[in-house]
Amino acid sequence: MEAKKVILSEKEIPRQWYNIQADMPTPMQPPLHPATGKPVGPDDLAPIFPMNLIEQEVSTERWIDIPGEVLEKLLIWRPTPLHRAYNLEKFLKTPARIYYKNESVSPAGSHKPNTAIAQAYYNKVAGIKRLTTETGAGQWGCALSLACCLFGLELKVYMVKISYEQKPYRQLMMKTWGANCVASPSRETDVGRNVLSQDPDCPGSLGIAISEAIEDAVTSGHTKYSLGSVLNHVMLHQSIIGLEAQKQMEMLGEYPDVVIGCVGGGSNFAGLSFPFVRDKIYGKDVEIVAVEPVACPTMTKGPFAYDFGDTAAKTPLLPMFTLGHSFIPKSIHAGGLRYHGMSPLISQLVLDNLIQPRAYNQLQTYGAGITFARTESLICAPETNHAIAAVIEEAEKAREEGRSKVILFNLSGHGLLDLTGYDAYLKGELSDYSLSEEEMKESLKVLDSLPQPMLK
Amino acid sequence: MEAKKVILSEKEIPRQWYNIQADMPTPMQPPLHPATGKPVGPDDLAPIFPMNLIEQEVSTERWIDIPGEVLEKLLIWRPTPLHRAYNLEKFLKTPARIYYKNESVSPAGSHKPNTAIAQAYYNKVAGIKRLTTETGAGQWGCALSLACCLFGLELKVYMVKISYEQKPYRQLMMKTWGANCVASPSRETDVGRNVLSQDPDCPGSLGIAISEAIEDAVTSGHTKYSLGSVLNHVMLHQSIIGLEAQKQMEMLGEYPDVVIGCVGGGSNFAGLSFPFVRDKIYGKDVEIVAVEPVACPTMTKGPFAYDFGDTAAKTPLLPMFTLGHSFIPKSIHAGGLRYHGMSPLISQLVLDNLIQPRAYNQLQTYGAGITFARTESLICAPETNHAIAAVIEEAEKAREEGRSKVILFNLSGHGLLDLTGYDAYLKGELSDYSLSEEEMKESLKVLDSLPQPMLK
Numbered sequence: 039m040e041a042k043k044v045i046l047s048e049k050e051i052p053r054q055w056y057n058i059q060a061d062m063p064t065p066m067q068p069p070l071h072p073a074t075g076k077p078v079g080p081d082d083l084a085p086i087f088p089m090n091l092i093e094q095e096v097s098t099e100r101w102i103d104i105p106g107e108v109l110e111k112l113l114i115w116r117p118t119p120l121h122r123a124y125n126l127e128k129f130l131k132t133p134a135r136i137y138y139k140n141e142s143v144s145p146a147g148s149h150k151p152n153t154a155i156a157q158a159y160y161n162k163v164a165g166i167k168r169l170t171t172e173t174g175a176g177q178w179g180c181a182l183s184l185a186c187c188l189f190g191l192e193l194k195v196y197m198v199k200i201s202y203e204q205k206p207y208r209q210l211m212m213k214t215w216g217a218n219c220v221a222s223p224s225r226e227t228d229v230g231r232n233v234l235s236q237d238p239d240c241p242g243s244l245g246i247a248i249s250e251a252i253e254d255a256v257t258s259g260h261t262k263y264s265l266g267s268v269l270n271h272v273m274l275h276q277s278i279i280g281l282e283a284q285k286q287m288e289m290l291g292e293y294p295d296v297v298i299g300c301v302g303g304g305s306n307f308a309g310l311s312f313p314f315v316r317d318k319i320y321g322k323d324v325e326i327v328a329v330e331p332v333a334c335p336t337m338t339k340g341p342f343a344y345d346f347g348d349t350a351a352k353t354p355l356l357p358m359f360t361l362g363h364s365f366i367p368k369s370i371h372a373g374g375l376r377y378h379g380m381s382p383l384i385s386q387l388v389l390d391n392l393i394q395p396r397a398y399n400q401l402q403t404y405g406a407g408i409t410f411a412r413t414e415s416l417i418c419a420p421e422t423n424h425a426i427a428a429v430i431e432e433a434e435k436a437r438e439e440g441r442s443k444v445i446l447f448n449l450s451g452h453g454l455l456d457l458t459g460y461d462a463y464l465k466g467e468l469s470d471y472s473l474s475e476e477e478m479k480e481s482l483k484v485l486d487s488l489p490q491p492m493l494k
Numbered sequence: 495m496e497a498k499k500v501i502l503s504e505k506e507i508p509r510q511w512y513n514i515q516a517d518m519p520t521p522m523q524p525p526l527h528p529a530t531g532k533p534v535g536p537d538d539l540a541p542i543f544p545m546n547l548i549e550q551e552v553s554t555e556r557w558i559d560i561p562g563e564v565l566e567k568l569l570i571w572r573p574t575p576l577h578r579a580y581n582l583e584k585f586l587k588t589p590a591r592i593y594y595k596n597e598s599v600s601p602a603g604s605h606k607p608n609t610a611i612a613q614a615y616y617n618k619v620a621g622i623k624r625l626t627t628e629t630g631a632g633q634w635g636c637a638l639s640l641a642c643c644l645f646g647l648e649l650k651v652y653m654v655k656i657s658y659e660q661k662p663y664r665q666l667m668m669k670t671w672g673a674n675c676v677a678s679p680s681r682e683t684d685v686g687r688n689v690l691s692q693d694p695d696c697p698g699s700l701g702i703a704i705s706e707a708i709e710d711a712v713t714s715g716h717t718k719y720s721l722g723s724v725l726n727h728v729m730l731h732q733s734i735i736g737l738e739a740q741k742q743m744e745m746l747g748e749y750p751d752v753v754i755g756c757v758g759g760g761s762n763f764a765g766l767s768f769p770f771v772r773d774k775i776y777g778k779d780v781e782i783v784a785v786e787p788v789a790c791p792t793m794t795k796g797p798f799a800y801d802f803g804d805t806a807a808k809t810p811l812l813p814m815f816t817l818g819h820s821f822i823p824k825s826i827h828a829g830g831l832r833y834h835g836m837s838p839l840i841s842q843l844v845l846d847n848l849i850q851p852r853a854y855n856q857l858q859t860y861g862a863g864i865t866f867a868r869t870e871s872l873i874c875a876p877e878t879n880h881a882i883a884a885v886i887e888e889a890e891k892a893r894e895e896g897r898s899k900v901i902l903f904n905l906s907g908h909g910l911l912d913l914t915g916y917d918a919y920l921k922g923e924l925s926d927y928s929l930s931e932e933e934m935k936e937s938l939k940v941l942d943s944l945p946q947p948m949l950k
Binding site: 414 | 503569570571577601643662663669671672868870871873911917
């Protein structure tokens, strides 16, 4: 019987994170202060993040030690298995060999706890007693709830109201782990009260929730704010995925021809791919594919520009692909991919042609998800289905070319709490959405008033 | 860093199931035909089960080979990890060492696919094209949907209507794997139409759903019926859990002082414990604890008697602990433990003092589940929380006695689709239920009219 999966022993868990800033051919552009247009320094970030995480954010050290207490918590579910998708290969009649890294086995059901655990730890050692965050669909809120529970920190989660009501299971998970989760806009911040006074029935948005969480963090004692994607230190913490996958592929005597992940803010994709991007920088022949939704085509359609990380324009300006910070994508089921911007690290690597972005339509991704569930058993998150759509296309191309290609992708999360999307798909009630040139022009107007030194 | 978990390689997966019928000190009483009171033969079961499974049902061979095609599917997620619950130990300040076998890692989220895969396989090789089954809360329906999908069988699931409506995610999982799931009572069987003509708003019951599934199986071509617990061949297929756990404990140089599982029909408990019961039969000093709800105290309060396996009185009479086949337990959240009877194998082993039954109240089990989630991270099924309540009691006893005891339990499933129970508990809205002497007397009356050779 051929091996279905490769599992590392606990002793083989990586002891250091990989920081791609050490190897990037083009150095990163600094974040800018929106008022002055000048680079932002560590002190500008200190009101919302602890200094140890700010240091990681700007570090160019290649390897950063994973603290023992963080490793101990990661070992609850890590190392995660690397599976070979034999049944999918057979179904597609492809000569390609398809592997996936299974990040859905964490207690929260996704890769998000990899950074949640690290962030909770660094806040704790910095003397912080309480964190705030926002969450859309709820994956990040669940992961940080788990992490805060394990390190004895209080947590307040501002969850977009429409999701709070439509996805009750997610907020119940957070509460089971002891977090305080409220629907946003809430009556507990100035921002929230202000929104509610104008529109008592406001369904909320990620932008409002971020603003509430930041206001809470800067106005409450011993409290900081935590973000689950986009930033450099988040990508750093996720690199454990790719470092494990490299060991596992090596044990099989394999090296991928193509590495695939879905991207919203970019963290699961960066986690798997950055160690392979490093190989590519030093000459290895490997294709790195980042998959986004056609409904939110940040990298495939948007410009590379300075923009705010949040809708409410509270963050520094980040150098990234963006659709404009006030862009609200159509309500596709892959909530985690509905982000107007992109990790600055990933953005720079796309500019340098080290990462190839692609966009897929919602219907194709659900079709891919159903094929995967019915061959490989796992029901994946709608976000993950974007990666699977690209995998299937690559495998079919390999069949047509008669080429025995090695494909590796990140199974970033399970879809057990996202089944309504599958239901709608099976009933034929789902649609595709794309962005017209005019809509995009409109949404990019917000960039005009911001300092844009790179675009000159 | 101490090891958090032990993971077997794929090569170490057991190649044979263990059949406890080979080692039981008291031979099993045969099932009886309700009309004649005579033992039921294989031919009586042939309309609903294929002959290869009937042979397993009555086999007394100690070891039965697991077919290669079954192993291949089990390897999708097996061997499952054995974890050490360090954080729970620390929290309880106990000298006990607590281990758990994590069956929640299957694609369906519980131990149920261990037998679903085997049953689908044996039906397929017997030329069956289609299966029917019933499901209450939905765990079994999901597991069999997955198995039928993997082996290319059609499946019709009759799901108790009230659960179909209250637990929409479970039926969506079944549909994602391609099964046809309908609310029971349905208009698709005589039984269902009959019930609906008398009560169009009937919320359904497990008894009605079983009757619909059996009627469908015996009246449709190439169709058999499949059951997820209670029967001997189900316990056989689940023995892989305990066989793996024995290897894993051995690798740690440990042997349990006490083995704990929750029991509804008995399959997850039997799966973990039977290989250890065998050791006990041959002189090993190990306590085997079966945990049931106070609201459905089959073994702690019921008599050992012949009774129907289903509410609708369609099955042969089984020798088992029972509360009477028309007993409807209060609606506790651990739906999988709301069964009036008990696996005949477990029942006989309880009679022989090899297994100790215990009952716990709902509130205590949710308290235990919350403690576990907040120390060990995993949110368990409400059924599993019954085992955890017993584990915590044993660990606290060990602390009081200053004894370094080894505890092993089965984490039979996760609770990600059962979070409403946690919510009710955290809000203080849950209650305990127990059975009065009078209620029990009433529910046991149905036994009087049945042949009861053993009770003479």
